[in-house]
Structure formats: C-alpha cells, structure tokens
Amino acid sequence: MFDITPADDGRHILLKGRLDASQVESVRSVLGTVTASCTLDFSELEYISSLGLGVLLEAQKRLTDAGHGLVITNLNEHIADLFKLAGFDLIFEIK
C-alpha cells in the first residue's frame, strides 16, 4: 500500500507506505508538478527501492537546475541507511 499526498501549499508532500517499483509513475506525476523548493515528509514511508530513488533524483536535478531543491524529512533508520549507501545524503538536504 502506497500513497502520496501533496499539501495545499504545494511545498509539502507526504509519502506513506511502501514505494516499490510499481508506484514510481504516481510519484513521478506528483513531483512533476513541483516547481519550487519542497519538503518530502517520509515519516510514514516504510520502504523505498532503487527505482523510487531514481524518481527523486530526477526531480532533484530538475529543481536544482532551476535554483530550488527537495528537502527530505523524518527518514526511518533503514531508509536513512539506504540514502547513505546511495550517496543521496550528499545530494539532498535531509532533516
């Protein structure tokens, strides 16, 4: 089960559940509408795999080129480990 919910202000997005490869298009669709710096709240995200990380990377590149960026908050310990393994702790602001 996975869900992605943008807040009304367009600056916060909550991700819930398991972001496996079958859910990547829904994330790409939501992140494609983001045009300024934005916070992704991972407090209810249990799991993510490499294709999900790839979508985050695409969005980060596009936003950074435009002078913005994604901030990722509330990673659980396993996802935090995964970010370090992928070197994503170097290319995203993590809080």
Add this chain to the structure above:
Amino acid sequence: MRKAFERSLDSLGDVLEFVDVFAEQEALGGRTAFATRLVTEELFANFVRHNRGGRDRIEVDLGIEAGRLTLRLWDFEVEPFDLSNRGPVDVGKPLSERTAGGLGLHFIRSYFDELTYDYSDGTICVTATRRL
C-alpha cells in the same frame, strides 16, 4: 518457501508480502527483513524489465540454512542476461553527474554477501546470500 509470481511490476506488492511472511516466520531482525525485501524487489524488477522472452511467471525462493539466508529467483525460457557483471556505481559523484542506473545492483551487493548468476537450458537462476 517458494512461490511463482506473474511477470509484472504490479506483482511487487505480493512479492513483498511473501517476504514479510518469511521474515515473520524466521523472526528476522529489522535490518535483515528490510534488506531481504529490497534485494528481492531489485532482482524481481530486474528480471521483469530486462530479461527477454520468458514464461508468464517468475519463481522466488527464500530459505535459511547453516546461518545463511538464501534468496533465489528463476526465470524460464529466457535469453541470457547477467545482471551481476556490471561495474560499481560511483555514489560520490556530484548531482549533475548522477544517474539512477546501477543503484539496484549496488544495493544487492551492499546488503547481501554473495550474488551468483547461472544460465542453463534457457533458464536464468540468480542466487543471493546473506550471512545471519
């Protein structure tokens, strides 16, 4: 425990639930359970996306023997495709030079200790093991 899944990324919810059952049955710790979910998905998704030909089902087996967790996937009637022979990913590159390619294999190698590929009579069998 072994189970066949439809060759589709839409099967991943069922694949991950299969891993959950195994993890609970074997009382795997949180990190091992997470690693097993991740590596199972990465291998399954790789089969779906890259193997050419193939029956409509991919088989997955999980087991523990002599202190090692063994994950094995079979894909039948396919052309050879060895995912294990790709080079390492440079995770220290700046954002402008990063791509997502190869991250799945990077995670498999990071979380599991061994990865072997066999191809025989049109069947790919990939085995990943992790010391417990």
